[in-house]
Amino acid sequence: MSQQPDTPKDDNDSATISADAANQGAAGESQHTDTLPGLEEQLRQAELLASEHHDAWLRAKAETENVRRRAQEDISKAAKFAIEKFAGELLVVKDSLEQTLAVEAPSVDSIREGADLTLKNLAKAFEKSGLEEINPIGEKFDPHKHQAISALPSDQPANTVIQVFQKGYLLEGRVLRPALVAVAQSA
Structure with a gap:
């Protein structure tokens, strides 16, 4: 290994080094104070953006809950009223039976005619309901x-x-x- 001989330092050189170090320190403080407001502004902007996103997320969550609730209500109503169309068709059949039975002096032919009409109405109700x-x-x-x-x-x-x-x-x-x-x- 080779060693470099100690070279005497010039006082002028050390003064230059000290001045450079002082300038760098001052510049670092200056940069630090110059960037501090910039960082605070960035932080404020990030907090605003985070707040907006949180707000949007809360609204989306609420909308999703509303859609889910409405869908459950629709399913409940569909199950509850699924027979509504068929029930409406059966009302015609019931009316036909009541008219047949309301005849004052029914004959076998009038009862037969009423029963045939009722059966036709029932067949139509079946057909319309699949x-x-x-x-x-x-x-x-x-x-x-x-x-x-x-x-x-x-x-x-x-x-x-x-x-x-x-x-x-x-x-x-x-x-x-x-x-x-x-x-x-x-x-």
Whole structure:
């Protein structure tokens, strides 16, 4: 390792170094005091922005809660009044029955006529409400729409519906009640 010989310092050099250090210190204080108001202003701006964002977040949260509450109310009303359309259609059927029974001296023909009219009104109400009748005579047995309660000997092909004990119903394409049927037995 090589050592550098000590060189005597010139008093002039140390005075220059001291002056530079003093100038730097003064400049540092000057910069510090010059930037302090700038930092305070930046902090104030950041606090204002944070306050605005917090306010916007609170409003968005409140709006979300309102939307959720309204949606729950709408779901509740939809469930509560889902049958309203069908009930309105059934009122026509009830009126028809009441008119049939209100006849002073009913004959068998007038009662029959009133019952036919009532049945037509009921069929219209079913149709308007998406309720469809399943009457599968002569169709191939479908376990999704039919419930076989017996198998009878028949000249029909096996698993063909040959008798309907009770009609089935579909509601908007979904089985509400399967048809109770008898199917042809294989020979």
